[in-house]
Amino acid sequence: MPDPNPAALEFLLTRRSRPAKTLIPPVPTAQELTPILTAAARSPDHGKLEPWRLIVIQGAAFARLADLAETRGRALKLDEEQIAKGRAQYDQGNLAVAVIFSPQDSPKIPLVEQRYSAGAVCLALLNAALAAGWGANWLTGWPVHDADFLREGLEVTAPEEVAGLIHIGTERMVPPERPRPDLDRITTWLSA
Known part of the structure; x- marks a missing residue:
């Protein structure tokens, strides 16, 4: 018989993500963030490869x-709206954790499973932050798909x-529920 945790x-x-642009200080201290990071690191990881690492962005x-996103957007000849959107994520940020997919050589564990593990870390980090009482949101955006931004900005x-990028902070408003x-429509039951 299972032992439920209601x-x-x-x-x-x-659970409900909080829009990153609505998150304000205070943000978790290093001591408050550590159990959230610890929970994320307990994500499924076939082969115990740890095909991910974390970068805490703050201050x-x-x-x-934000400046680098604007510079890169102009170098890429993006339109002003795209540049502004790419910059805004960093202009409005107070604390974020970048989950870095860091593939490991393995004859047994395919890259796709390693990538899924990094995604699991993102969701676990998001949920742990919410469970700890913080507002949190999982974003990416065009800058993190630009090799020069990644190299210069995050090494x-x-x-x-x-x-x-999991943004974490104090929610200034509870967002309305959204359709689920x-x-x-999306579930198939196979019994034979």
């Missing part, structure tokens, strides 16, 4: 990354990639 299940059934790093080089998937 509080955990209720949390998962009602003046946001201004530097990330191929074959590494950003799986996600229709389980009957």
Whole structure:
């Protein structure tokens, strides 16, 4: 007979990301962030390869990354709206954790499984931050798909990639609920 955890299940059934642009200080201290990072590091990891690492972005790093996003957007000849959107994520940030997909050589564990593990870290980090009472949001955006932005801004080089930026802070407003998937439409039951 299973040993249910109703509080955990209720949390998962009602969890809701908070838009990053609505998150304000205060943000978690290093001491408050450590158990959130620890929870994320317990994600499924076939082969115990740890095909991911974490970069905590805070303070003046946001201004530097915002300027770099604008510079890279202009170098890439993006339109003003794209540049502004890429810059805004960093202009508005106060604390974020970049989950870096860091593939490992393995004859047994395919890269796709390693990539899924990095995605699992993103979701675990997001949920751990929410469970700890913070607002949190998982984003990417065009800058993290630009090799020069990654190299200059985060010291990330191929074959590494950003799986996600998890913004964490104090929510200034509770967002309205949004439509959820229709389980009957997306679920198939196989019994034979």
